[in-house]
Amino acid sequence: MAISRRAFLKSSAVVGGGLAIGFNLSGCARAQYPHYSAADLQPNAFLQVTPSGEVILQLHKSEMGQGVYTGMATMAAEELNMDPALITVQQAEFHPDFRDPEFYVMITGGSSSIKLNYVIVREAAATVAALLRAAAAEHFSLPESALNLKDGKAVHAGGEVGFAGLIEIARSLPSPKQVTLKSPQDFQYIGHYNKRLDALAKVTGKATFGIDLQYPDALTAVLLRCPQFGGKVQSFDASQALSKSGVKLVIEVDGAVAVLADTYWQARQAAATVKLVWGESPLAGINSDSLRAERHQLLVSEDGKNVEEKGERSAAIGERFDAVYDVPYLAHATMEPMNALAVATAEGIEVWTGNQSPDIALSEIADATGFKREQIRIHNQMLGGGFGRRIMSDYLVEAARIAQLSGRPVKLVWSREDDMRGDFYRPNSTVAMAATIANNEVSSLQAKVVAPSIIGGFVQFVTNSILPQWLPNGLHKKIGGLAADTDPAASEGLVHSDYEFPYMRTDYVMQKTSIPIGYWRSVGHSQNAFFMESFIDELANRTAQDPVMFRLAHLAKDSRRRKVLELAAAKANWGKPPAGQFQGVAVHESFSTVVAQIVNVSVSDFKIKVHKVVCAVECGMAINPDIVIMQMESGIVFGLTAALKGEITVVDGAVQQSNFHDYEILRMNESPEIEVYRVDTAAAPTGVGEPGVPPLAPALANAVFAATGQRLRQLPLRLA
Incomplete structure (x- = not known):
């Protein structure tokens, strides 16, 4: 457009x-x-x-x-x-x-x-x-x-x-x-x-996304950022880039280097010739493996903050059983990379883009450019995927600053490599699950989560939008620091559970060091459902009970999960999979919606094949029933990608993955048969965009255990 x-x-x-x-x-x-x-x-x-x-x-x-x-x-x-x-x-x-x-x-x-x-x-x-x-x-x-x-x-x-x-x-x-x-x-x-x-x-190609937009005489910008998070440019030589066809300008922008040309290809090719010297990153030396080791140490050395406690500790009698689970960083990998078109004048700035939070973006652009919020306009477009990534405003701010400093209308376009290595990732997280069992009855269920805090970094952007702008500089960030160690996303899905055991407790330990993290589709539920529903399955196995019946026996009588789980089990013909296939189950509530999934798998030569996923959902009244089905299917494919393939690794403060060859997504031939069923209700509608994701990983891991006897406690799932 x-x-x-x-x-x-x-x-x-x-x-x-x-x-x-x-x-x-x-x-x-x-x-x-x-x-x-x-x-x-x-x-x-x-x-x-x-x-x-x-x-x-x-x-x-x-x-x-x-x-x-x-x-x-x-x-x-x-x-x-x-x-x-x-x-x-x-x-x-x-x-x-x-x-x-x-x-x-x-x-x-x-x-x-x-x-x-x-x-x-x-x-x-x-x-x-x-x-x-x-x-x-x-x-x-x-x-x-x-x-x-x-x-x-x-x-x-x-x-x-x-x-x-x-x-x-x-x-x-x-x-x-x-x-x-x-x-x-x-x-x-x-x-x-x-x-x-x-x-x-x-x-038909008529829908307008941010990347489709054009503006008269606008230049296309490519931004060179330090490979290590937080690093800034010390010096650069752009003489060769400036000699390239179509290149108009190469400038420093807030510690990065922008190459502006008539077309994206010209800017991208010229950017490859810029010689850069980067300053030291505050995250130099940080590795995802060492961060995981640190979390395991924190499990032992730190008590953490109690998030929820139900029942009396004295009820936790019997033999103790422990299990530690891990999940990695994950990228959003939206099909449309980040982009924004910005026009800056003496009177203000206008930005055309696809973004999930224009309110926050207005404040961020105002802070970066010196304009008032009232002098900035954001024209939002359809998004080629968001999944939480486009809540962040970094790419809008970059476009606005390049336009402001260059004096030209600018369309900033990220490459897939930029997108993969400059994300705000789903946090890596570790949890120690524990239970006590006496006379074949589970007497307690406890969880200790160690993870970085999303809200600690994000809340400053929200407060910057809703609190008066005359507040002293830095106060918004201080509020974020106060909120960090109580981050609800770190424990959501573990607390407020419908499962009933005599004693239940959840604690949170904040890992202070992390690469940039953000909200990823289903947020804390994406990992905590894996932790909880995998461990529930382990408890069913240790007490020699059917996984579905064990769940039903320990769900509250008025739990909405009951009908959903029973419907999924009936539709999946639970306990009677086709020859050579094995089943796993999980049920989880997130965003006020309950989803149960049963996964059929087979395993050959250490390779997991997912044949079928049966999904039942209770989301209140469905405004558009087909969209509910679409969102469950979407969440299942998204969840399968993460469970089988998803992993971002960090070495020396830099992400190692760069494109879909080393950060794979589920391919069409790998997608299973999917059936979705609704529990009808006249209640007001609840959310469906994210709740299809959380149950998938544990249901799959539980099916793999049924097939192989291997209990996989780390994502992505890999058989040994």
């Missing part, structure tokens, strides 16, 4: 005139909507009806393949009584009204988009519907009870009028203080609509 100079200037104005509805969640003075028009009626932010009758939804969550484009439109369409395909979806710019009521920033993560907006978006649409019905009643001189909305029109027994004919009246009406939402039994679209609204544009 090319952005013309005219379109660039118009982007600061208005997206059509009309009627707009939304909700002020910020509790502070109202800023003007980025999509404001003098012709609009805008008591709030989410929905517009233009004078032409077009209904526009401002999508305040990032569409990165998880389906919010369709899900949000479906929820709005339900209250407007119109086909979701008739709604125009636009990616929203930042506004305080779009801040998440749970995270307090405008962000997409935590599988929370549908869950937290199920009421908000429907109320926004119901408010629009109420105004249009009231306008139609005035238009026809009829009581509202005689009117209905249908596919962009107000209709009654004797006639109809399109929304365009009602805008003038609707603008003069007061917004209702309360609205009545549809009852689930009356839903026409929620729970029934399965058309993926963004699919056609994606498969």
Whole structure:
């Protein structure tokens, strides 16, 4: 998609005139909507009806393949009584009204988009519907009870009028203080609509991602960063690079070196000729093997912080059984590498990109450039994969700084190698699981986790966005340090378990040294489900009980996991796999959603072959049932990749992997048969973007144990 100079200037104005509805969640003075028009009626932010009758939804969550484009439109369409395909979806710019009521920033993560907006978006649409019905009643001189909305029109027994004919009246009406939402039994679209609204544009190449954007006279930038994390350039010789065709400029940018050329290929080829001298990295000498050894030592030397304790310690009687599990760093490896297009002027900066948290990015760009947040605009696009990587703002800041220092419009494009070696990785983590067993009954279950803290590094970015900017320099980072040793991500999935044993305890020890880490799809659940569900399987084996029956015997009577586990077991024909195949099971709750998976495997010549995965999920009401299935399938493939192949290794402070040849992803011929089943419920929807990932690794490891007798306690799974 090319952005013309005219379109660039118009982007600061208005997206059509009309009627707009939304909700002020910020509790502070109202800023003007980025999509404001003098012709609009805008008591709030989410929905517009233009004078032409077009209904526009401002999508305040990032569409990165998880389906919010369709899900949000479906929820709005339900209250407007119109086909979701008739709604125009636009990616929203930042506004305080779009801040998440749970995270307090405008962000997409935590599988929370549908869950937290199920009421908000429907109320926004119901408010629009109420105004249009009231306008139609005035238009026809009829009581509202005689009117209905249908596919962009107000209709009654004797006639109809399109929304365009009602805008003038609707603008003069007061917004209702309360609205009545549809009852689930009356839903026409929620729970029934399965058309993926963004699919056609994606498969025909019409969908716009950050990497598609162009700008007049923009140069393409390649940034050379120190291979060791935290290292900065001491000197460089770019004479050979500057002699290359199309190269315009080579400059230092905050400790890195940017090569600017007419095209990406020219910039990339020239960058390879720049001679660099790097300063010493603060992480020089750090290795992933030594970090793992340090975690094992911390298990012994440190008591850690108690996160949860249930029951009396005196109940832990009998023989003690211990097991230590390990997981490595993992990269996000999104199909679209990081990129951003930036234009800097004396008045401010505009950035076009795909990002999961434009709110945080605004603060980070402001800090880096000296501009105020109000002088910066971020135009978000569809994301070619996020998985948590695009919550971070580093690549936006880089593009903004290159544009600012060069004085040219700049499109920064990361290579796959840049992306693999400059990620914010899923943390490496170690846990010591322990249990006591008396008379073949488990009397206690304990876990001690040793892992670096994600929140310790990340919270400064959040506080920088939500706390006053006049706070003293460095205070945001100090708050991050205070939060580090209580990082909930380190223990989530181990605590608040539905398993019941007489004594249960979880402790956390923070590993202070780490390469950059961040939020990876399903976050702490991704490793902690592996730890917990593998160990539960070990306990079933040690007490000579069937793994499914053992779980059911120790789950709380009111646990949602029961029905999900029973459904998965029934659909997988648990205990009766095909000849030569073996089964493993895991059940886990994350992001308020319960998922059980049963994996069928065979093993030959020390190679694991996954034949089938049966998945059962309980996620409340499914807004778009097919999208729930898609997300479970996606999570299973994502989880299989990590369980069988995923590992980032660090030597002397630098990541060793560089591309998909040495950081492999699951290939099509390796993908198993997948069946997904839902436990139907009328409860409000919960998250589905991430919960399909956590149960996969333990279910697979448990199946491998059933096949070989080898208990694999380290990922990726490798048979000896």
